[in-house]
Amino acid sequence: MLIERIYDEDLAQASYFIGCQSKGEAIVVDGRRDIAVYQDLAAKNHMKIVAVTETHIHADYLSGTRELAAATGATMYVSGEGGPDWQYGFDAERLYDGDAITLGNISVKALHTPGHTPEHLSFLVTDGAFSDQPGYLLSGDFVFSGDLGRPDLLDEAAGGIDTRFEGAKQLFASLRDKFLTLPDYVQVHPAHGAGSACGKALGAIPSSTVGYERLYAWWGPYLAANDEQGFINELLDGQPDAHAYFARMKHENREGPAVMGKRAPLPELDxxxxxxxxxxxxxxxxxxxxxxxxxxxxxxxxxxxxxxxxxxxxxxxxxxxxxxxxxxxxxxxxxxxxxxxxxxxxxxxxxxxxxxxxxxxxxxxTPRLLQPEELDGFDAALLLDVRNRSEHAAGHIPGSAQLGAGRIMWHLDQLPEDGPIVTYCQSGARNSVAASALRRAGYDVVELDGSYAAWSASRLSAQS
Structure with a gap:
């Protein structure tokens, strides 16, 4: 068996290419829309991609399932779980708890693991040429290295109302009834790493094991004590801002992203x-x-x-x-x-x-900048912190309002129509992105040079 992890540092997203070398067949799980990397892997290993699937209706990127199927002729498989409100809107084979996709000696078995989303599947992989027991779990956004998929995105990005509480209960049950029933040696391969907004404390380690997570993940003691309410409280506390574009991703992934086909090279413009x-x-x-x-x-x-x-x-x-x-x-x-x-x-x-x-x-x-030492005397209509809520709560410039950079352009009604807006993030990178978009939208924006880090340093310098 061949298993390859394809990782996107930009979105902190992992997809997987699993192939049977004896039969020359492969499946792609949680693929992205620029599909050349999977086609190259198939060609390099003399395999044909015959199946494509995904763990759930993603919020942070557009799925490449339809793109790959159109390019390769592979059969599409998607979750049929989650009830009528969480059914995909395009034709594909439906997978239910216990269903399996077979590639030669390899079995890819679907496990319904709701919580992050109602329809979420994990995939238990068995290499039949080596053992009749499963050895790998593609856990999607269910279990990460050291963390769990957040259950509040449906509220934050998909228009749900208080679905987070039911989602958290489902996660507790999925851990108890599915994850912790697996042997400790089963390797866990999640769909995201550190930097993703799909959890609050994702580890940077690319994989883990059931046994390691059982012993050392933050949620282990709650499951061991069967403390569902303590688990729910801890899980929901301190989740990062959900970016506004997640709502668009949810909708497009459910209905089926547009198939681009082969794209012509970009031209250099005069x-x-x-x-x-x-x-x-x-x-x-x-x-x-x-x-x-x-x-x-x-x-x-x-x-x-x-x-x-x-x-x-x-x-x-x-x-x-x-x-x-x-x-x-x-x-x-x-x-x-x-x-x-x-x-x-x-x-x-x-x-x-x-x-x-x-x-x-x-x-x-040249964008307008304001030095930290000039802030106190500057007449701003609004001092805006574009970091996450948790960052703002941990320390912020007095008098500032918080609105995350990933949400600003969808919440312009929270901004003053007149007067300069002074914006800052932690070091300046996110601030520059948000400020440029606000300027393009017609707002008078002044960036705090060096952002919160520079302001904090200036305060410490003034006190010494």
Missing amino acids: AAAVVKGLEEDTLTFVDTRGNREVHRGTVARSLNIPAGKMASYGAWVVDPEKGKNPLVLLAPGREAAQEMWDHLVRVGIDNVAGYVTTLDGLPMT
């Missing part, structure tokens, strides 16, 4: 054509550099989406359901531009016109 598009507001420019470089000068009304976080930060400030302008990317060359586009399509931002390699000839501006 500066004059870009200038014309910017003047006519038929193009949106994306400055992909870091915030320090952007602060020295950037294209007027551009969005700042750093290259390494195109998917996660891009989804904060680009809503393809509202903004129809195609994007123009700043990139060092075609290969880099294509990679940026790959990241964007993972969150459904497909409409990219092309790229430029230089800012020469484009209309430039």
Whole structure:
């Protein structure tokens, strides 16, 4: 048996390629929409992708299940669990608790493990050429290394009302009745790692075991004592902000993301054509550099989406359901531009016109910055902390309001219409992304230079 983990650092998301070498067949679990990596793995190992599936209706990225099936002819399998409100809206084979997909000597058995979502499946993998007992669990967003999938996303991002409490109870039952009944040696391979907003304390270790989680995960003592209420209280406390784009992902993944097919390479655009598009507001420019470089000068009304976080930060400030302008990317060359586009399509931002390699000839501006020592005397209509709620609670600038960078563009009604808004995050990167989007939307935004870290340092310096 071959099992390969394909990890996206941008979204902290893992998909899996499992293949039977004797039969030359493979299955992809929780695939993403840019599918070349799976096709390359299949070709390298002389395998054919015959099945594609996913653990649940994802909130943080668009599933590649339909894209892979269209490209390879593979059979699609999705969860049939969760009740009528959690059924997929496209044709695919339905999997129920105990159903199995067979690839030669390999069995991929579905376990219904609700809690994170009602329809959630985990997959228990048995390598029949080695043993008749399961050895691996693809746990999706059920069990992470050191943590569990949050049960409150349906409330936070999908319009649910108090579903978090039932979800937390379901997680407790799924752990007790499914996870902890497995042998301790079973390897656990989750769908996310550190940095994902799908849990509050995800570990960076790519895999674990049932036995290790049983002994050392925070939830172990609650299960050992059968303390359901204590478990629920601890699970729901301190969950991070749910990004607003999660609602769009939930809807599109349930109904079935659009199949893109083979994409043509992005063209390099002429500066004059870009200038014309910017003047006519038929193009949106994306400055992909870091915030320090952007602060020295950037294209007027551009969005700042750093290259390494195109998917996660891009989804904060680009809503393809509202903004129809195609994007123009700043990139060092075609290969880099294509990679940026790959990241964007993972969150459904497909409409990219092309790229430029230089800012020469484009209309430039310099974002307004405020030094920490100038803050006390500055007349701001609002001092806005764009970090997560938990970060704000742990320490913030007095008088600031909190609205996470991943939610701002969906909650503009919470901002003043007139007067300057001073924004900050922890070090400045997220702040630059949010500030650029607010400026493009017409707000008068001043970024606190160095953000909270610089303000804290200035306070300590003043006291010494």
